[in-house]
Amino acid sequence: MAAKRILLLVGDFAEDYEVMVPFQALQMVGHQVDAICPGKAKGEKVKTAIHDFQGDQTYTEKPGHEFALNATFKDIKAADYDAxxxxxxxAPEYLRLDPEVIALVRHFADENKPLAAICHGAQVLAAAEVIEGRSISAYPACAPEVRLAGGTYADIAIDGAETDGNLVTGPAWPAHPAWLAQFLEVLGTRITL
Structure with a gap:
């Protein structure tokens, strides 16, 4: 299996684990991962937030790490990437307002390339209008947006993941083991023990 070139779309106050874990795990198995953020260049940083489930009616938020981008958004070409x-x-709540982000997402959907989103990442998928007729998992607060965009909200366990063709989604960072395993399968990555 050849290594894949993967784009990781992030922004200020993206969830810390949802940036760090896929960035590191996908590199660990040999893929090239280029982390990008609109309006920022390679070497600049985004601030992340740590979201936790502590028994409140919604998640709590605390400051996370600063994450250094390793590619420049305006310099990348979607056609050069596999996923x-x-x-x-x-971050998705404002990233979805950027027409260049929407065009990027549509490229991957139109070309049927592997596309993964976790938690509030479904907001970007909905805004890009690429989930109609698809089964999509997301953070439960995003369920109305999934449905309004014509998708079927997959109400799965917080540590589960949903694959619908080239699209792999999960509800939140506790889903990383299932979400990343399913994404690797869609990528064609084989790990043997």
Whole structure:
């Protein structure tokens, strides 16, 4: 299996684990991962947020790490990449307003390339209008957006993941083992023990 070139779309206040874990795990198995953020260049940083489930009516949020980008958004060409990963957290709520982000997501959907989103990343998928007729998992608060965009909200366990063709989604960072395993399968990555 040849290594894949993967884009990781992030932004300020993306969820810390949803940036760090896929960035490191996908590199660990040999893929090239280029982390990008609109309006920022290679070497600049995004601030992340740590979201936790502590028994409140919603998640709590604390400051996370600063994450250094290793590619420049305006310099990348979607056609040069095999797959796209969209991190969750608060970043998707404003990233989905950027027409260049929408065009990027549509490229991967139109070309049927592997596309993964976790947590609030579904907000970007919905805004790009690429989930109609698809089964999509997301953070439960995003369920109305999934349905309004014509998708079927997959109400799965917080540590589960949903694959519908080239699209792999999960509800939040506790899903990383299932979400990343399913994404690797869609990528064609084989890991043997």
């Amino acid at each position: 796209l990963v969209i991190a969750g957290g608060r």
